[in-house]
Amino acid sequence: MSRQPGAPGTSGPEPPLPGSRSAASPGPPSLPRTVVDAIIGGVCTAICIEVETGDAERLPDLPPYLTYFALLPVLGRDAAFTTSVVSTASPRRRGG
Secondary structure, three states: OOOOOOOOOOOOOOOOOOOOOOOOOOOOOOOOHHHHHHHHHHHHHHHHHHHHOOOHHHHHHOHHHHHHHHHHHHHOHHHHHHHHHHHOOOOOOOOO
16 A cells, blocks of 8 residues: 555655645645644634633734734745735724
């Protein structure tokens, strides 16, 4: 019985997620499933901590930070920062 690349105990890379871009196609790189799971887990944990510690009123302030956190491994530092600031700017945050 052969193991698939990326399976536990193998040295090969993890296969890309279904529907993600291949290395030959332009755009962001494919992310291993473990990285996607870590991003989702980090976002969920940040939200849960705010709720569990009684700081739910801070939830509206989290989107820029969570967007940056989620996009960093895909876009890199500069693009993730620019995207997180621009895409999550609300009229309240822009002074309007």
